[in-house]
Amino acid sequence: ELKVEQNPLxxxxxxxxxxxxxxxYSTTSDRLYWYRQDPGKSLESLFxxxxxxxxxxxxxxxxxxxxxxxLSTLHITAAVHDLSATYFCAVPRGRGTSGSRLTFxxxxxxxxxx
Amino acid sequence: xxxVTQTPKHLVMGMTNKKSLKCEQHMGHRAMYWYKxxxxxxxxxxxxxxxxxxSINESVPSRFSPECPxxxxxxxxxxxxxxxxxxxxxxxxSQVVRGRAKNIQYFGAGTRLSVL
Numbered sequence: 001e002l003k004v005e006q007n008p009l010x011x012x013x014x015x016x017x018x019x020x021x022x023x024x025y026s027t028t029s030d031r032l033y034w035y036r037q038d039p040g041k042s043l044e045s046l047f048x049x050x051x052x053x054x055x056x057x058x059x060x061x062x063x064x065x066x067x068x069x070x071l072s073t074l075h076i077t078a079a080v081h082d083l084s085a086t087y088f089c090a091v092p093r094g095r096g097t098s099g100s101r102l103t104f105x106x107x108x109x110x111x112x113x114x
Numbered sequence: 115x116x117x118v119t120q121t122p123k124h125l126v127m128g129m130t131n132k133k134s135l136k137c138e139q140h141m142g143h144r145a146m147y148w149y150k151x152x153x154x155x156x157x158x159x160x161x162x163x164x165x166x167x168x169s170i171n172e173s174v175p176s177r178f179s180p181e182c183p184x185x186x187x188x189x190x191x192x193x194x195x196x197x198x199x200x201x202x203x204x205x206x207x208s209q210v211v212r213g214r215a216k217n218i219q220y221f222g223a224g225t226r227l228s229v230l
Binding site: 031033035040041042043044045048088092100101102104105106107109 | 145154155156157158159162170172204206208217218219220221222223224226
């Protein structure tokens with residue numbers, strides 16, 4: 001059974017600081033997704049990581065994937081208040097072409113304080 | 115346009131009611147999904163439709179009945195729900211492609227359901 005673990009689950013940080021969220025998963029996968037969810041809102045796709053060593057950057061967020069270690073990181077650089085949200089990583093189960101069964105991590109609730 | 119539209123936004127129903135949730139997308143995606151999300155928890159997959167056919171049912175109770183009438187629409191029919199079914203119900207869609215495609219799932223804003 002695929003397990004996806006994120007840590008930390010809660011993160012309170014000051015504006016301008018850097019931090020990293022970790023996502024470990026238990027079975028082989030060649031791709032991983034990061035989503036953001038604001039309170040009461042939908043999930044917004046942030047990154048798709050498709051291969052070992054993949055690195056993607058968008059603004060103050062950078063995501064990477066190490067498929068051998070079964071680990072993805074989401075690095076936050078010089079945090080700003082607008083980044084406050086819950087961040088989920090998600091890993092697909094199975095290799096079917098009929099749509100992806102995503103297993104989500106528990107989510108990291110990030111609060112950026114002035 | 116990466117929009118998935120869900121209606122209604124909020125729904126309150128009694129345990130004997132029958133109601134339906136609707137989801138629509140016009141991105142040409144041929145895979146559509148229903149997820150259930152409880153407060154402070156990640157989304158949990160319920161159903162997957164591929165080319166308008168049910169391809170995955172994650173052992174969901176029969177009081178939830180999905181329907182995909184065409185490639186743009188997905189419904190979730192609700193009957194005799196329990197209070198523990200109260201949650202945010204999210205619809206998503208994605209392309210259906212082989213190989214190393216991105217296959218990103220795009221989510222709607224959800225229907226917040228309360229069962230009394």
